Amino acid sequence: MALNSATFKIWRTHPEGDGTYQTFHTEVSDGMVVLDAVHRIQADQAPDLAVRWNCKAGKCGSCSAEINGKPRLMCMTRLSQLNLNEPVTVEPMRAFPPIKDLVTDVSWNFRVKKQIARFKPRPADAPDGTWRMKQRDIDRVQEFRKCIECFLCQDVCHVLRDHNKHEEFIGPRFLVYAANLEMNPLDVEDRVPALREQHGIGYCNITKCCTRVCPEHIKITDNAIIPLKERVVDRFYDPITRLLRVFRG
Numbered sequence: 001m002a003l004n005s006a007t008f009k010i011w012r013t014h015p016e017g018d019g020t021y022q023t024f025h026t027e028v029s030d031g032m033v034v035l036d037a038v039h040r041i042q043a044d045q046a047p048d049l050a051v052r053w054n055c056k057a058g059k060c061g062s063c064s065a066e067i068n069g070k071p072r073l074m075c076m077t078r079l080s081q082l083n084l085n086e087p088v089t090v091e092p093m094r095a096f097p098p099i100k101d102l103v104t105d106v107s108w109n110f111r112v113k114k115q116i117a118r119f120k121p122r123p124a125d126a127p128d129g130t131w132r133m134k135q136r137d138i139d140r141v142q143e144f145r146k147c148i149e150c151f152l153c154q155d156v157c158h159v160l161r162d163h164n165k166h167e168e169f170i171g172p173r174f175l176v177y178a179a180n181l182e183m184n185p186l187d188v189e190d191r192v193p194a195l196r197e198q199h200g201i202g203y204c205n206i207t208k209c210c211t212r213v214c215p216e217h218i219k220i221t222d223n224a225i226i227p228l229k230e231r232v233v234d235r236f237y238d239p240i241t242r243l244l245r246v247f248r249g
Contacts, residue, residue, distance in 0.1 A: 004028055006084045008037060010049065011091035013100050022046070023087065028079050034090065035063055035074035038102070050101035058215055061150030065102050066091045071152040071213045093155040106151055112170050115198065116178055120189035137185035143223060144180035146216040149173065153210035153220060159203045169200035172210035172220050179224035182231070196232045201225070 006028045013019040024041045035053055042049045053063040056075045063074040068082065068089055082088055096104040125132045153172040159165045170178075178195060181187050195201045206229075208221045218224075234241060 004084065006037065006079065007087040008041060009087045009089045010038070010041070010046075011089075011101060012046075012049070013098055019098070019101075021089065021091075028084070030080070032079050033075055034065075034067055034072075034077045034079065034082075034088070037079065037088075038074060038090065050099070050103045052103045059148055061148035064093055064150045064152050064155065066093060066155070071155045073150060073152070073215050076215055093151065095155040095157070095161045096151075108166060109149070109151055109154065109171075109173065112174055113177065115170070116174060116181070117189045117191050117194065119181055119184065119187055121186045122188045131186055133185040137183075141180050141183050143218055144176050144183075146218055147173065147176055148216060150215060152213045152215065156209045156213045157204075158207070158209070159200075165200065165203055169203045172204070172225065174199070175201065175204070175228060176218065176220055176224045179228055182228065192231050192235050195228055196236060201228060201232055204229070 004027070005025055008024045008026065009021040010024060011019055012022045024045055026037060026040050026044065028037055028040075035051075035056060038049070038051055042051065051063070051074075053075065054060040055062070058073055058076040061073070064071065065074050066072070066089075067074065067077050071093060074090070079088075090102065092098055092102045092104045093106075096106050096108065099105050122131075124130060151173060153176075154160055157171055159169045160171050175195075178191055178199070181189065182191055204225055206221050206225060211218070211220045211222070214220060236242075
């Protein structure tokens with residue numbers, strides 16, 4: 001197994017609250033991912049380096065970070081994908097408050113999730129208490145359930161990252177969550193007014209940056225956000241619908 005030396009610039013926080021990059025040189029080998037290198041640095045040079053991780057298989061979403069400025073999972077970013085002739089920068093997600101080093105406080109996401117109306121099933125279709133639905137309607141929402149809540153899409157979203165609209169916009173992760181509920185063939189809850197007003201769907205200008213960073217390859221923009229936007233437009237901005245609303249009083 002060939003060993004090479006690589007340079008990493010890792011964000012370290014200071015007790016005062018700010019931080020700076022610290023440079024580390026470490027040996028790397030074929031097949032290693034960024035998380036392996038961070039663990040080696042943690043073991044050999046910086047035992048106080050804080051990093052969040054769990055499964056190391058791209059399924060828990062814990063090791064989200066920014067690698068060379070791009071939101072990625074450290075456990076799914078192979079060193080062979082990077083230019084090791086230059087320093088590899090590793091820093092925490094910028095859209096969330098820092099806790100220590102590479103660890104951020106993502107608790108805001110869980111508070112937002114509680115604001116979205118829960119699943120409300122329609123009455124059963126059959127006497128035995130079961131439902132009937134079409135397979136295409138079932139298939140439509142399966143993609144959304146692959147989300148591992150790594151929050152990389154939240155981190156890359158300019159509305160949250162650059163404009164700090166955390167109080168006005170729920171972000172792409174929870175638009176996917178809302179789409180999963182709204183498109184469920186059994187659900188009868190109406191979330192369209194909340195999407196327009198409390199959840200701030202109008203802030204999204206469909207740049208597709210969230211789709212590009214999703215490790216589960218969910219088509220966030222095309223399959224979740226745009227259909228939700230269409231529902232809001234149909235309800236509140238379609239001229240025919242507004243005219244009918246006037247006539248109906």
